Amino acid sequence: MRSTFLAWTHVISTYLLAAVAGLVTGAGLIIAIGPQNIYVIRQGVSGAYVLPVIAVCVVSDIVLISAGTAGLGALVSAHPSAVAIAEVVGGGYLLVLAALAARRALRPGSGPAHSGSGSGSGRTVGLWAALGTALALTWLNPHTYLDTVLTLGSIANSHGGAKWSFTIGACTASLIWFLMLGLGARRMAPVFASARAWRVLDTAIAAVMAALGVMLIAGA
Template identity: 80%
Template sequence: MDVTTTYLLAALAGLMTGAGLIIAIGPQNVYVIRQGVAGVYVLPVIAVCVVSDIILISAGTAGLGSVVSAHPTAVTVAKYLGGGYLMILAVLAARRAMRPAAGHERSEPGRAVGLWTALGTAAALTWLNPHTYLDAVLTLGSIANSHGGARWSFTLGACIASLIWFLMLGFGAKRMAPLFASARAWRVLDTAIAVVMASLGAVLVIGA
C-alpha cells in the first residue's frame, strides 16, 4: 500500500469515526438546532462549534488525551460544572416555554440574546461538556495516534466531519423556520429543549 493510499484511508477513517461521535443528541447540537430554526447567528454559532472541535481533536492527536486520562478528578469536576450549566439552560428554556415571545420577538427569538451571548453559550456548551473531552480528545486522539504517521490525516478527516455535520444541522434547521411562525411552535421546541438539557445535566451530575 503506497503512502497516498494510507493517508486517504486514514482520513476516511477519521471522517467516519468523527461523524459517529459527533452526530448524537447533545446540548451543543440542540443549541445549534434552536439557533438554526430562529435563523439568527447561525454561521457564527456553527463557527464556534467547528473551531472548538478542531482545537480539541488536534489537541487529542498531539497528546492531550493522555493528560486527561491521567487526571480523572478534573473530569469529575467538569461533570459537575457541565451538569449544573445544563440545568440552568433547562430552566431558561422552560421559562421561555411558559412565556413565549410576542410580536417581532416571536419571529426572531434567537436574536434577543445578542451575538456575544449566543457565541458564549455555544462555547460553554462545548468546553464545559466533559463528554467533549472524552470523545474529541481522548477517544479520537487515541485512535488517531494508532494510525502512526497518518495520524494527522485521520485528524483532518474527523475535523471535516465536524464541519459537514454542523453546517447540515444549522442550515437544515433553518429551513424549518416557517414551521415556527407561531408562539405555540416555539413553546413546544423550548419544552423539548428543557427536557433534553435537564436530562443530560442530571446524567452528568449523577454519573460524576
C-alpha cells in the same frame, strides 16, 4: 520507476484511508443528541447568528481533536478528578439552560433568548451572547473531551504516521455536520412562525438539557 510508483501509491492510499476513517469515526461520535447540537438547531431555526455559532462549534472541535492527536488525552486521563469536577459544573450549567428553556416554554417571548421583534421570533439578544453560549456548551461539557480529546485522539495515534490525516478527516466530519445541522434547521423556520411551535421546541430542549444535566452530575 515502477517501485517508486507503487511506493507512492501505498503512501497515498494509507493517508487517504486514514482520512476516511477519521471522517467516519468523527461523524459517528459528533452526530448525537447533545446540548451543543440542540443549540445549533435552535439557532438555525431562529436564524440568529447561525454561521458564527457553527464556526465556534467547528473551530472548537478542530482545536480539541488536534489536541488529542498531539497527546493531550494522556494528560486528561491522568487527572480523573478534573473530569469529575467538569461533569458537575457542566451538569449544573445544563440544568440552568433547561430552566431557561422551560421558562420560555411557559412564557413565550420572555427571557433573554428573545428579542422584542415579535412573539416566537427566537432571536437571541446579541452576537456575543450567542457565541458565549456556544462556547460554554462545548467547553463545559465533559463528553466533548471524552469524544474528541480522548477517543478521537487515541484512535488518531493508532494510525501512526497517518494520524494527522485521520485528524483532518474527523475535523471535516465536524464541519459537514454542523453546516448541515444549522443550515438544515434554518429551512424549518416557516414551521416555527407561531409561538406554539416555539413552546413545543423549548419544552423538548428543556427536557433533554435537564436529562443530560442530571446524568452528568449523577455520573461524577
